[in-house]
Amino acid sequence: MEKRVTFKGWLLPLLLVAPQVAVTAVFFFYPAGQAVWQSLFIPDPFGLKSQFVGLGNFEFLLGDPYYRASFVTTAIFSSLVTVVSMGVALVLAVLADRLIKGSGTYRTLLIWPYAVAPAVAGVLWLFMFNTRVGVVAWYLGQLGYDWNHVLNGGEAMGLVVVASAWGRISYNFLFFLAGLQAIPRSVIEAAAIDGARFWTRFWTIVFPLLSPTTFFLLVVNIVYAFFETFGVIHTITSGGPQQATTILVYKVFADGFVGQDLGSSAAQSVILLVVVGVLTVVQFRFIERRVHY
């Protein structure tokens, strides 16, 4: 039986949920409402008055090749971040799961990068890949590869993906390891007796049994890649070169706060909100049903 508390009146339960409702209202509903409202106007350059344009901002955005390019950039960036961070984390978790001696140390070391703030992580990677003084860039130079993410869009994308995925690996690793350890040993042993060697076991037993964890991480990582990577991109490339790393959330910032086009910026954040909302609903509707056994 589920434990359920029954209240007599209205006041106490209302008071109990009030703080959460207040936080959500102040930090989500109010700004989201503001964004929707603002997206219907074009303010003049000095912010003295604004003109109602209806869906004009949206119309303009959808016709804007730069905005559409940003969509593609975001898709590439978030797919790469998700695949890299989850893939590496899964490999590490599988290795850590097999480990008996020294597993504590190994795990602790793997969790550390999660404590590094995205912006700081961005700076760390920036230093390593700095075209003049970066260690990695220097070694690449020695090998005859001329690394320059300031000029090369592909390299810039690679660098922000690595920097964003790096801190995320720890988080994913923790969940994957917990997921792996929740799989009963006897099931693995039964598969071993049935003749399955390590990789067969992994693909036919372990990975399917891990699918609820994988699905959860997929949702969480995509949302992360969409929003929280702002700090990394801002410190490393500022969206450049030539908008090669301008993902949607960065464009919201660049157009609104740098370009001072508040109407367009607001419209972009509304679109972003809808995109992530739809993405999450789709994931839960169509994928979640298949991952539970």
Add this chain to the structure above:
Amino acid sequence: MATLTLTQVRKSFGATEVIHGVDIDVAEGEFIVIVGPSGCGKSTLLRMVAGLETVTAGEIAINGQRVNEREPMDRNIAMVFQNYALYPHMSVFDNMAYGLKIARMPKPEIAARVAEAARLLQLEPYLARRPRELSGGQRQRVAMGRAIVRQPAVFLFDEPLSNLDAKLRVQMRLEIKALQRKLGITSLYVTHDQVEAMTLADRMIVMNEGNAEQIGAPLEVYERPATLFAAQFIGSPSMNVLPGEGAEDGVVLENGMRIPLGRPVAGKVMLGIRPEHLVPDADGPLAIETGMSEPVGAQTLVHGRLTGSTAECVASLPGVHRESDLPAVQRYAVPPHAAHVFDAATGRRIGV
């Protein structure tokens, strides 16, 4: 069909040795039950045969072939686990077919083998279901089915019935026995339940603290337990054990009671008598102060204490006896053939 031979098998975890040299010789098609309390090393021994634990010393051979270094999959064995260890994301059919698919058996043959096993285990209506949609008994059958379809040389059972309720356990016990007879596959079965051991085994191995205390047919172990441990572990309620001293014609208990056995006994001994062998007799040599009694239906268990001593004693009397009907001190006869004498120091059986 295969033979299974364990020669001086030992197992250590770090510096602690948990299995101290076990020898077993299993004939083709024989059903061997390893029985012992938890922590006696019985499961470890089984897992060593399965290849899930390494063998520290000694040799395990299947059909005369040393398998110590072989991976589980290369030993031609099948195992039924206590928690069934079914693959939760696969249907019953896929659970049973998994091993065959890995062995790259042609599809029609897989279907035929699974169908045959399903028929044998009455699982036909459930082939499309997932394990979570099955009852405990059905899951147990699927686990058996998964073992059967591979037609292994040796079946290993690791307490397969302990997660079932009492009634189902009795039913599955009979089914396992019937199935094993029918298929004639050499089997090694681990349990802590002595009733399971008595009913299933062709021969049983009583294990205690990493030693095989006795290996023999169930009734042989019951009638002539080789050690005090085997005597007390097999049989329910367990055998009464009364400390005493050897004498010319029997045993003198610590309270001075003389139990004639018709043969001389020497040294400090333990006298063992099964509760069901105590016969109320006004002239009997054994006097017991009556305590609690437990009517079980067919018999009544009368608990008591040896007069002038602290030794507890249980008698199992046929029929129903009310506590008020029993005398405060009941005397019992001890039939000499039912008295077991063990060396007090070593626990080994003395004499016949």
